[in-house]
Amino acid sequence: MKPEVFQDILNESNFLNAELIQDNKFHFYHEGGVYRVRMPKQKELSEVNKAKNSFYVELLKTPNALSKDNLKKLLKESQGIDIEVMELELKELEESLYKVYLDLAGKKDANEEGIQKCKDKVSEINDKRFKLIEKISSYLTPSIEVQIENHYMEQLASICTDKLENSEKEEWKKVWNSFEEFMNDESTLRLYAVSLLAKLMMGVNA
Amino acid sequence: MNIESIIRKLARSHYWQTIYSSSKELDRISLFENSNDFSGLQFYFLNWLRIYAMLYSELSEYTDKKLTEKVIEDDCRCDAYLYYRRKKIEFDWKKHREKERLDELKSKHHFKNEGNVSLIDVNVGEE
Numbered sequence: 001m002k003p004e005v006f007q008d009i010l011n012e013s014n015f016l017n018a019e020l021i022q023d024n025k026f027h028f029y030h031e032g033g034v035y036r037v038r039m040p041k042q043k044e045l046s047e048v049n050k051a052k053n054s055f056y057v058e059l060l061k062t063p064n065a066l067s068k069d070n071l072k073k074l075l076k077e078s079q080g081i082d083i084e085v086m087e088l089e090l091k092e093l094e095e096s097l098y099k100v101y102l103d104l105a106g107k108k109d110a111n112e113e114g115i116q117k118c119k120d121k122v123s124e125i126n127d128k129r130f131k132l133i134e135k136i137s138s139y140l141t142p143s144i145e146v147q148i149e150n151h152y153m154e155q156l157a158s159i160c161t162d163k164l165e166n167s168e169k170e171e172w173k174k175v176w177n178s179f180e181e182f183m184n185d186e187s188t189l190r191l192y193a194v195s196l197l198a199k200l201m202m203g204v205n206a
Numbered sequence: 207m208n209i210e211s212i213i214r215k216l217a218r219s220h221y222w223q224t225i226y227s228s229s230k231e232l233d234r235i236s237l238f239e240n241s242n243d244f245s246g247l248q249f250y251f252l253n254w255l256r257i258y259a260m261l262y263s264e265l266s267e268y269t270d271k272k273l274t275e276k277v278i279e280d281d282c283r284c285d286a287y288l289y290y291r292r293k294k295i296e297f298d299w300k301k302h303r304e305k306e307r308l309d310e311l312k313s314k315h316h317f318k319n320e321g322n323v324s325l326i327d328v329n330v331g332e333e
Contacts, residue, residue, distance in 0.1 A: 026245075101286035200246060
């Protein structure tokens with residue numbers, strides 16, 4: 001997804017505030033309609049997990065499908081791109097962040113200049129970290145592991161996205177009737193649903 | 207402001223801190239509309255509710271001079287303080303363990319005259 005689309009989604013969600021946590025749903029507007037993504041129920045999760053496993057087996061049978069480790073090796077051998085060096089760099093950045101944290105924790109409230117200097121360093125280090133994380137994940141996107149994770153989120157989004165049909169009666173209707181219908185939808189709603197669901201779940205697989 | 211910052215701001219607010227402490231005493235107060243299938247955001251919020259409750263409690267007891275209200279209200283300073291706090295706990299725990307080992311050693315060998323005894327780790331290679 002383009003970064004500006006994701007930023008747009010996050011900006012749009014700013015006005016929700018307490019609604020972010022009052023229930024296990026995420027409400028959003030899209031092209032005049034009101035939508036929500038919700039946490040999957042246990043039964044839905046187990047169904048999606050089954051589909052995830054089948055997709056994994058399918059990928060294993062696919063020629064040229066590479067695991068993360070094998071993709072790292074191939075990138076290093078054929079392109080000279082060393083992911084392990086980048087990961088090491090990431091670790092070093094984390095270490096330098098912790099050093100600044102210890103410095104910042106020792107600053108008194110009155111030392112505004114010192115605090116600001118430390119905060120600037122923190123944001124500089126974090127910028128570098130996020131850029132590096134983005135770079136690593138873009139190189140590893142074709143790997144089996146990332147494809148499975150994306151497929152999993154898409155499956156869940158296809159099940160857990162509803163549209164408000166009647167605001168007075170608060171009637172919600174599923175947006176897509178099948179995963180195929182979801183995949184054939186060429187609107188940006190699909191992207192919104194996947195990224196908002198990922199944000200709502202925050203890595204929780206329940 | 208990103209979602210994480212919004213959630214942290216909510217978690218440290220007087221409103222949510224009061225609800226959180228009351229919910230521990232009164233069963234009838236529930237924090238969310240749903241009682242199962244919690245979202246990742248809700249888990250994240252619960253985690254920060256607990257952390258801020260702990261920090262406000264430590265602030266009221268003046269446990270550490272480095273902890274002030276301004277530190278709690280600033281995400282970056284709060285992260286830095288939490289890291290420092292974790293390191294301090296680890297250091298104190300290590301010191302405590304060393305003292306325990308030293309006391310154990312002293313009692314084992316029944317030292318008659320207490321002098322300066324210190325404990326060092328000696329690498330004797332593989333056993």
